[in-house]
Amino acid sequence: MALNKESNVYTIIFATIMVVVVGGILAYLSLALKPAQVENMQNEKKQNIIQATGFMDKDKVIRDEAGDLFKEMVTRRITINFYGEPVFDSKGELKDSKGNTVPGTEEIDPKNEKDAFNVEPRAQFRTPDKEKLFPIFVCEKDGKKVYVVSCSGKGLWDDVWGYIGLDSNDPKNITIVAAKFDHKGETAGLGSVINEPKFQDQFENKKLAGPSGNFQGVDVIKPGSRPLDDNTVDGLSGATFTGNGVRDMLKVYLEVYYNYFKKPIN
Amino acid sequence: MSDSVKEPLFSAKNKKLISDPLNDTNPVTIQVLGICSALAVTVQMKGAFVMSVAVMFVLILGNVIVSMMRNIIPPRIRIIVQLVVVAALVIIVDQVLKAYVYDASKTLSVFVGLIITNCIIMGRLEAFALGNKPGPSALDGFGNAIGYGWVLMVVAFFKELLGSGSLFGFPVLGDAAAGTGLYSIGYENNGMFLLPPSSLVLVAIIIWIQKIRNPKLIEA
Numbered sequence: 001m002a003l004n005k006e007s008n009v010y011t012i013i014f015a016t017i018m019v020v021v022v023g024g025i026l027a028y029l030s031l032a033l034k035p036a037q038v039e040n041m042q043n044e045k046k047q048n049i050i051q052a053t054g055f056m057d058k059d060k061v062i063r064d065e066a067g068d069l070f071k072e073m074v075t076r077r078i079t080i081n082f083y084g085e086p087v088f089d090s091k092g093e094l095k096d097s098k099g100n101t102v103p104g105t106e107e108i109d110p111k112n113e114k115d116a117f118n119v120e121p122r123a124q125f126r127t128p129d130k131e132k133l134f135p136i137f138v139c140e141k142d143g144k145k146v147y148v149v150s151c152s153g154k155g156l157w158d159d160v161w162g163y164i165g166l167d168s169n170d171p172k173n174i175t176i177v178a179a180k181f182d183h184k185g186e187t188a189g190l191g192s193v194i195n196e197p198k199f200q201d202q203f204e205n206k207k208l209a210g211p212s213g214n215f216q217g218v219d220v221i222k223p224g225s226r227p228l229d230d231n232t233v234d235g236l237s238g239a240t241f242t243g244n245g246v247r248d249m250l251k252v253y254l255e256v257y258y259n260y261f262k263k264p265i266n
Numbered sequence: 267m268s269d270s271v272k273e274p275l276f277s278a279k280n281k282k283l284i285s286d287p288l289n290d291t292n293p294v295t296i297q298v299l300g301i302c303s304a305l306a307v308t309v310q311m312k313g314a315f316v317m318s319v320a321v322m323f324v325l326i327l328g329n330v331i332v333s334m335m336r337n338i339i340p341p342r343i344r345i346i347v348q349l350v351v352v353a354a355l356v357i358i359v360d361q362v363l364k365a366y367v368y369d370a371s372k373t374l375s376v377f378v379g380l381i382i383t384n385c386i387i388m389g390r391l392e393a394f395a396l397g398n399k400p401g402p403s404a405l406d407g408f409g410n411a412i413g414y415g416w417v418l419m420v421v422a423f424f425k426e427l428l429g430s431g432s433l434f435g436f437p438v439l440g441d442a443a444a445g446t447g448l449y450s451i452g453y454e455n456n457g458m459f460l461l462p463p464s465s466l467v468l469v470a471i472i473i474w475i476q477k478i479r480n481p482k483l484i485e486a
Contacts, residue, residue, distance in 0.1 A: 011340040018347065022354045029361055036365035044368070063368070188309040189429060189460030238457055 153249025
């Protein structure tokens, strides 16, 4: 019996089988590749955090080795809220809203969404500022201590985010030791340059406090519009909106961190 | 019957399936398909290269799969069937890149997904794979992917060289920030070559050269 390929029944059966088969293949593939993908993303995050410590040359931090370096250098993870109150501390006990004591966990608990490592700054760029969580990674190497903080904001096309290493040995003179930015979809060759040394390296040795001693943060200005000082970096020609996104993101996040580091940390 | 004689895979006719898209029927410069990605992913050669490879994978496999199904596809929904095949292949590429070639998937970001909308792929499925056997369809896919790829690479070569002063990410004209090499005598990168419109100029120049060398392409 020859198939009538024009018939409705044949068309519907063909479409149904096709959708089930293709759907099954894709679902299997997604499940099978998920662990490798998650590991890539976590290693990239660890890589960015280590790069922001300034302990090593950024190029020398290889993603596949970032897991070991992270274990070795990151000694404590803290998460604070907008008001500077700790909501998670890997070393130390905190009281939750009901007054119960919650001990910190040394290992990263993937289910604890307040764990600094699980706080996904990128997921928060649409959250109102006062509900955001602010992770802090305490990194130590050769007796030096650097606090790596993360931030996220909106660039021209999509979100931009960054990891910033802070040296707060002198709370009045908090200094950026290194910064690592990245983006999801900024214009290639223009806004995308924020994840390259040309832009990132400018942040080294910038101060969070202005000349008056109060918080000033780091401003991204139009290149050449005025001389640079301790609180300004050059933006990128042709990527004004990306630069403004970085500026606005730093304004929100760095002030919260500044207020937190101003007080001595126990 | 001549039809039943088995034609060798690399017969003269089939060789033309590969050579034609490189020049006479080039998908980008002659058929003006796939222009969208030729504009978007050619800022860096690395991205253009990975994109070409990904398109080649999708185009060859898509051609073969559709060609194998050509006798059972209901004609009324054939476009949708082709779309499902292409979309599934593209998702496979995207997921595999994310799992094993993470850096490349970051460079290409959304453009991998946009392979689905690359007109070359649907064009070849509809024009060739639906009416031919899997073998020639694979060659046709390969030829068109190479034809697409070389244009992409040539455009990316000039865009990266003139726009960023580098090739495959390696600076070849000296260090712009430090002012070494060419930059020491006042050379500057041309920002226009970082933007999509410059690709139009480059593609037009390629078409121009191609038509000078190949007079039969000139329409009366």
